[in-house]
Amino acid sequence: xxxxxxxxxxxxxxxxxxxxxxxxxxxxxxxxxxxxxxxxxxxxxxxxxxxxxxxxxxxxxxxxxxxxxxxxxxxxxxxxxxxxxxxxxxxxxxxxxxxxxxxxxxxxxxxxxxxxxxxxxxxxxxxxxxxxxxxxxxxxxxx
Numbered sequence: 001x002x003x004x005x006x007x008x009x010x011x012x013x014x015x016x017x018x019x020x021x022x023x024x025x026x027x028x029x030x031x032x033x034x035x036x037x038x039x040x041x042x043x044x045x046x047x048x049x050x051x052x053x054x055x056x057x058x059x060x061x062x063x064x065x066x067x068x069x070x071x072x073x074x075x076x077x078x079x080x081x082x083x084x085x086x087x088x089x090x091x092x093x094x095x096x097x098x099x100x101x102x103x104x105x106x107x108x109x110x111x112x113x114x115x116x117x118x119x120x121x122x123x124x125x126x127x128x129x130x131x132x133x134x135x136x137x138x139x140x141x142x143x
Contacts, residue, residue, distance in 0.1 A: 002107030007117065010103050014094060015086040018042070019105060022112060023085050032093060034075035035113055037123060040089070040097045042112040045078070052076075089114070 006019045018026065031048035035041035043051065055072050058065035075096070079087050089099065102117035115123070 001109055002112050003109070004107045006105045008103055008105060009101050010089070010094070010099055014089050014091070015082075016089055016103060016105075016114065017084060017086045018081065018112070020085060022107070023081055026081055029078060029080050030087070032075075032077045032079060032087065032089065032114075033072055034093070034096050038097055038119065040093055040099075040114040041108075042087075042114065044111075047110060048076070 002022055002025070004019065004021065008017045008019075010016050025044060026042075029045035031043050031045060033041050033043070033048075052072065055065075055069045058069060060066050060069070075093070077090055077093065081087060093099075097114060098116045098119055099114070100116060104115045104117050104120040106113045106115070106120075
């Protein structure tokens, strides 16, 4: 599982150092995809294969399922950590997530999210009441 918030810098070559505490779980490879809310999602290779198989099983007659499968597959970039624990984010991924130098990497339980630092701060401010109120039926089994 992935937990915590980290603030690595994106270098001039588009490389981002992932937190040391995440590296062992990513040692067998990882997949970077466009995530929700203009973030990037980083999955272990095994977890991505499970998600991709579930996505592929969805009915392509459903426009939302088609769009999801297309976005997932088209944005997928399989990678391995380099010796310094870095990954290289493609120009497309950097553009999608609006990444500049200052980034935020968060553990999101079963995957990692990469955010532009300013976008993450704005997201936190906008959604603080959602977190604090937390009375939605979808959270019934959690809260």
